[in-house]
Amino acid sequence: MSRTTFGYLAALGSAATLAGAFAFQYIGGYPPCAMCLWQRWPHAAAILIGFAFYLLGARALAWLGAFAASITAGLGAYHVGVEQGLWPGPSTCTTSGMRGLSGQDLVDSIMNAPLVRCDDIVWQLFGISMAGWNAIVSLICAILWILAARR
Secondary structure, eight states, rough: OOHHHHHHHHHHHHHHHHOOOOOOHHHHHOOOOOHHHHHOOOOOOHHHHHHHHHOOHHHHHHHHHHHHHHHHHHHHHHHHHHTTTSSSOOOTTTTTTTTOOHHHHHHHHHHHSSSOTOOOOOOOEEEEHHHHHHHHHHHHHHHHHHHHHHO
């Protein structure tokens, strides 16, 4: 396969993973935890890098794509460790954006928001959680980006 094909597949992998995350959220009714949201940003970056790679074909962009995919793979692996109780997750997993709220606004926000804990596994396939699948797919994307860079 050519360098561009590897890059396109890697960007497509990130796009499919991000689309799947949004589908689980908006169609499946699985709201994301804070760590899930963290894992989305490098995929978004990899998609943008894929567009730039399409336009410019620069090898440095492929390395940048590999970096973005590696970041989200690492975040996914870290999240799996939190889910499995191997290490603690962030203590403020779902409380970001609460500064400046009055006491009543804070209570209303807590009562109306879905409770999403980073250490709960809400869905899995073949014993692998969404965070685990993200780690696996992202690692594959990183390898594809590296192959694109080395061609």
